[in-house]
Amino acid sequence: MSAKKVTVRMKVNGKDYVREVEPRYLMADFLRHELQLTGTHIGCEHGVCGACTVLINGKTGRSCLQFAAALDGAEITTVEGIAGDGPLHPVQEAFHDAHALQCGYCTPGFLMTTIEFLKTNPEPDRDEIQQALTNNMCRCTGYVNIIDAVEDAAKRLREGAREA
Amino acid sequence: MKAIEDFTLIGKTVLRREDSYLMRGKAQFLDDLPEPKGLIHIAFVLSPYARADILSVDASAAKALPGVIDVLTGKDLAGDIKTFAPVIEIDGYHDVRRPVVAIDRVNFVGEYVAVILAESPYAAQDALDLVDIDYDPLPSVAGIKAALSPDAPVLHDHLGDNLIFRTAFETEDFDARFAEGDVVLEEEFQLGRVTGVMIEPRGCMAWPDPIATNMTLWTPTQIPHIVRTAIADHLDIPESVLRVVTPAVGGGFGTKAHVYPDELIVVALARRYGRAVKWVQDRREDLLTNAHAREHILKLRVAVANDGEIRAAHLDVRTNCGAYPNHPYSPTLEATAAVRMMPGPYRIRNYKYDVCSVTTNTAPTGAYRGTGQPSAFLAIEGMMDRIGRRLGLDPADVRRRNVIQPEEFPYVNVVGVRYDTGSYSQSLERGLEMVGYDAFRAAQPKDRLVDGKYRGIGICNYTEVSGTGAPGWRVRGFAKMPGFDSSRVVVEPDGKITVYVSQADAGQGHYTTFAQIAADRLGVSWEDVMVVEGDTAKTPYGTGTFASRGSVVGGGTVIRCSDKVGVKIRRIAGYMLNADPERLVLKDGRVIDPEDADRSLSLREVAETAYSMNNLGLPQGEEHGLEATDYYDPPMVTMANGTHVVQVAVDPEDGRVEIERYAVVHDCGRVINPKIVEGQVHGATVQGIGEALMEEIVYDDEGQHLNANLLDYLIPTAMDVPNLELSHIETPSIDTVGGIKGAAEGGLTGAVPAIANAVSDALSGLGVNITRVPLRPAYVFEQIRQARAERESSEQ
Numbered sequence: 001m002s003a004k005k006v007t008v009r010m011k012v013n014g015k016d017y018v019r020e021v022e023p024r025y026l027m028a029d030f031l032r033h034e035l036q037l038t039g040t041h042i043g044c045e046h047g048v049c050g051a052c053t054v055l056i057n058g059k060t061g062r063s064c065l066q067f068a069a070a071l072d073g074a075e076i077t078t079v080e081g082i083a084g085d086g087p088l089h090p091v092q093e094a095f096h097d098a099h100a101l102q103c104g105y106c107t108p109g110f111l112m113t114t115i116e117f118l119k120t121n122p123e124p125d126r127d128e129i130q131q132a133l134t135n136n137m138c139r140c141t142g143y144v145n146i147i148d149a150v151e152d153a154a155k156r157l158r159e160g161a162r163e164a
Numbered sequence: 165m166k167a168i169e170d171f172t173l174i175g176k177t178v179l180r181r182e183d184s185y186l187m188r189g190k191a192q193f194l195d196d197l198p199e200p201k202g203l204i205h206i207a208f209v210l211s212p213y214a215r216a217d218i219l220s221v222d223a224s225a226a227k228a229l230p231g232v233i234d235v236l237t238g239k240d241l242a243g244d245i246k247t248f249a250p251v252i253e254i255d256g257y258h259d260v261r262r263p264v265v266a267i268d269r270v271n272f273v274g275e276y277v278a279v280i281l282a283e284s285p286y287a288a289q290d291a292l293d294l295v296d297i298d299y300d301p302l303p304s305v306a307g308i309k310a311a312l313s314p315d316a317p318v319l320h321d322h323l324g325d326n327l328i329f330r331t332a333f334e335t336e337d338f339d340a341r342f343a344e345g346d347v348v349l350e351e352e353f354q355l356g357r358v359t360g361v362m363i364e365p366r367g368c369m370a371w372p373d374p375i376a377t378n379m380t381l382w383t384p385t386q387i388p389h390i391v392r393t394a395i396a397d398h399l400d401i402p403e404s405v406l407r408v409v410t411p412a413v414g415g416g417f418g419t420k421a422h423v424y425p426d427e428l429i430v431v432a433l434a435r436r437y438g439r440a441v442k443w444v445q446d447r448r449e450d451l452l453t454n455a456h457a458r459e460h461i462l463k464l465r466v467a468v469a470n471d472g473e474i475r476a477a478h479l480d481v482r483t484n485c486g487a488y489p490n491h492p493y494s495p496t497l498e499a500t501a502a503v504r505m506m507p508g509p510y511r512i513r514n515y516k517y518d519v520c521s522v523t524t525n526t527a528p529t530g531a532y533r534g535t536g537q538p539s540a541f542l543a544i545e546g547m548m549d550r551i552g553r554r555l556g557l558d559p560a561d562v563r564r565r566n567v568i569q570p571e572e573f574p575y576v577n578v579v580g581v582r583y584d585t586g587s588y589s590q591s592l593e594r595g596l597e598m599v600g601y602d603a604f605r606a607a608q609p610k611d612r613l614v615d616g617k618y619r620g621i622g623i624c625n626y627t628e629v630s631g632t633g634a635p636g637w638r639v640r641g642f643a644k645m646p647g648f649d650s651s652r653v654v655v656e657p658d659g660k661i662t663v664y665v666s667q668a669d670a671g672q673g674h675y676t677t678f679a680q681i682a683a684d685r686l687g688v689s690w691e692d693v694m695v696v697e698g699d700t701a702k703t704p705y706g707t708g709t710f711a712s713r714g715s716v717v718g719g720g721t722v723i724r725c726s727d728k729v730g731v732k733i734r735r736i737a738g739y740m741l742n743a744d745p746e747r748l749v750l751k752d753g754r755v756i757d758p759e760d761a762d763r764s765l766s767l768r769e770v771a772e773t774a775y776s777m778n779n780l781g782l783p784q785g786e787e788h789g790l791e792a793t794d795y796y797d798p799p800m801v802t803m804a805n806g807t808h809v810v811q812v813a814v815d816p817e818d819g820r821v822e823i824e825r826y827a828v829v830h831d832c833g834r835v836i837n838p839k840i841v842e843g844q845v846h847g848a849t850v851q852g853i854g855e856a857l858m859e860e861i862v863y864d865d866e867g868q869h870l871n872a873n874l875l876d877y878l879i880p881t882a883m884d885v886p887n888l889e890l891s892h893i894e895t896p897s898i899d900t901v902g903g904i905k906g907a908a909e910g911g912l913t914g915a916v917p918a919i920a921n922a923v924s925d926a927l928s929g930l931g932v933n934i935t936r937v938p939l940r941p942a943y944v945f946e947q948i949r950q951a952r953a954e955r956e957s958s959e960q
Contacts, residue, residue, distance in 0.1 A: 039189015
């Protein structure tokens with residue numbers, strides 16, 4: 001069943017990679033096992049829970065539902081690319097301050113969703129935040145502090161933008 | 165020694181140190197761990213039948229696939245792993261053992277039938293479809309009532325029927341006391357089958373160490389020590405050669421507080437092949453095979469005086485064990501919890517219960533957040549409302565009539581559980597006040613119809629079992645459940661502190677809160693305290709993190725152990741300062757003599773003496789090192805409590821339930837870290853909303869599992885969360901170390917009955933009787949439709 005491997009070129013977190021993979025190799029597996037970027041998690045493998053969410057050419061996508069080969073040439077951001085080892089991103093800071101994570105398994109997906117969402121909607125109300133977060137499931141927090149964190153992150157980003 | 169009131173860190177919100185590595189994607193969950201060389205990936209062939217004889221297994225095509233190492237059946241593993249069962253010592257329980265991979269017969273959809281061993285996970289998955297198994301399907305049984313019917317197929321021949329557990333209890337002259345009530349009410353309540361749905365599914369990896377002839381099992385479990393004991397027992401190996409380590413754990417909720425067949429299998433295979441073996445579950449396997457919970461039928465009969473006082477109560481609980489008892493609890497866990505917790509915050513002195521658990525061709529059931537308590541309170545709190553309706557009393561007044569008053573503490577309830585302290589009455593009143601209960605009731609029309617929706621209000625006033633100690637487990641028959649937890653607190657030679665705890669964090673924030681506790685006791689900054697847990701090789705033995713025991717038992721042992729070390733610190737410092745150790749104070753990382761501020765030592769200076777790293781030497785009789793070990797066995801149980809009051813609107817057009825107001829009052833005794841407690845309350849409450857309104861594993865009558873995916877098994881999303889109004893009461897325990905009570909489950913226990921009661925109240929004008937959860941729109945809509953149809957036909 002294993003087919004001839006294909007070449008995949010991708011820019012992930014600003015770094016160029018070339019790998020040979022099976023055509024059916026999942027993007028999530030590619031990130032996690034080929035590139036050792038294990039911050040992207042797999043929670044359901046059927047596109048519901050959102051733990052595997054990454055940015056694909058700037059837009060959120062489920063890495064468990066896509067083949068790495070189909071994303072040849074794409075630019076990807078994973079959770080490791082948000083802040084690296086440097087100071088936390090304002091969205092991460094807001095999550096920390098609001099206690100918006102417990103086990104943290106779903107958190108990378110929530111961070112990616114939030115970062116994209118706040119770019120498209122820098123001043124969301126709570127309803128809009130709740131709607132935006134339905135792409136991601138969390139079983140620990142009850143979402144309350146995540147919603148607070150996203151609201152706070154929006155504020156931080158707006159203030160940061162004004163300062164900059 | 166400083167009193168707990170003098171604490172500077174306990175009770176303060178400290179932001180979690182865990183967050184940074186979790187948010188940077190650096191945490192190592194099971195499938196994130198570096199993979200050892202020569203790793204074997206395994207996958208399980210799952211039974212598609214609820215009950216069938218296995219006639220033959222032909223794995224030749226699978227074995228021929230490139231990358232496949234071997235395919236093993238239950239027979240192949242039988243010599244390596246004994247039949248699997250918990251150790252339960254209670255009258256009325258019948259032992260049922262299972263092969264970890266089925267031999268000859270399968271008993272539920274998802275049961276393991278064969279194991280594929282392959283060089284990659286993809287090859288293992290490819291091979292699954294190539295194993296040709298010839299089954300002979302047999303008649304099966306899925307539900308409780310079906311299992312109890314006289315002509316039901318019997319799952320385990322040696323039982324003679326499908327009853328695996330049965331027990332009963334009654335107080336003296338129960339029937340006579342029951343007859344003294346003015347009215348008798350009876351209702352049957354039901355809860356759907358649910359499960360934890362941790363966002364990280366399970367998995368495990370066994371890693372042999374050829375040099376040490378040891379074996380390490382990495383598994384995201386809540387009970388590492390119990391896993392080690394179970395594996396050693398069933399594989400017949402010494403516990404000393406097995407190390408169980410938890411990586412980062414992506415949620416537990418009780419579902420990960422079991423020992424599972426796969427944990428035994430990976431260790432056995434790693435021993436057989438001398439290679440590391442790894443298994444990672446997918447979501448379908450999670451929903452098919454991980455421990456399910458609830459599916460309870462509770463019949464509650466009460467005798468009540470005309471003023472609303474409950475004179476006597478009889479609870480009959482039936483639970484579904486699934487095909488086999490889970491390890492280590494068996495079905496007695498939820499069954500005995502439900503009947504023992506039902507009296508709750510109320511003064512019920514005449515009580516009788518009957519419990520039974522049946523085996524069926526469904527996945528084994530076990531622990532899940534709340535354990536028996538959502539069921540118990542669905543029954544008793546549902547009954548409080550019914551008493552009110554029957555006697556024309558406000559349901560809040562019925563509760564007031566029965567609730568244990570502040571002056572009655574400590575109170576020993578009818579099954580012998582001691583409530584040392586509590587705020588049962590205050591909590592109820594505060595909850596009612598928060599939602600404006602009296603005003604709502606005053607304005608509520610008889611038909612409950614306001615602006616096109618039926619609006620109602622529901623209450624749940626509950627107790628919450630936490631921190632169960634050895635006597636609490638023994639009384640329920642759990643022989644291999646120690647009850648205690650332990651810690652080892654070490655002041656290292658550099659004066660920094662390491663705390664080893666026998667527990668296993670699954671997101672609760674132990675690395676922060678246990679550091680807070682030790683830092684507070686030893687007068688250092690919490691950043692200077694590292695916490696190690698989830699590793700049987702590094703920590704002393706203990707029970708683990710489940711059943712709201714982390715703060716009570718883990719926190720308690722860290723307090724005690726830190727104090728033991730504190731005594732030695734002061735003793736050595738007293739010798740160095742030539743001062744009375746009793747008067748020395750640990751503060752700001754130093755040992756200070758309050759009578760002479762100039763005379764103080766850093767913790768490092770004391771540690772250097774203890775570790776013989778200076779020329780001082782130790783006083784006569786003093787041992788080297790600066791550490792202590794403690795084993796803390798808490799009381800039988802410690803009762804936290806709380807109240808949920810919920811206001812809902814039910815849309816008659818589609819049966820949807822909208823939560824309009826939600827008040828939570830919560831009392832978990834001494835709070836260690838308020839923000840973390842708040843997170844536990846939020847999380848549990850929203851899981852309760854899920855259990856009340858949407859979650860249910862559905863089996864058809866033949867035992868086929870119909871919704872093993874997250875599109876069909878619904879858990880709450882951010883859209884389902886109401887505005888939760890929280891209020892805390894802090895009533896410290898007088899029985900536990902530090903006054904701590906547990907906080908993790910009450911949210912769920914309060915939510916399920918409160919929401920059910922609110923919907924019930926909303927639809928009471930229509931004559932709808934809500935007796936079950938989940939209250940999914942289709943079900944609610946159908947109840948409304950039928951009630952309206954009946955009304956119309958009676959009006960014609």
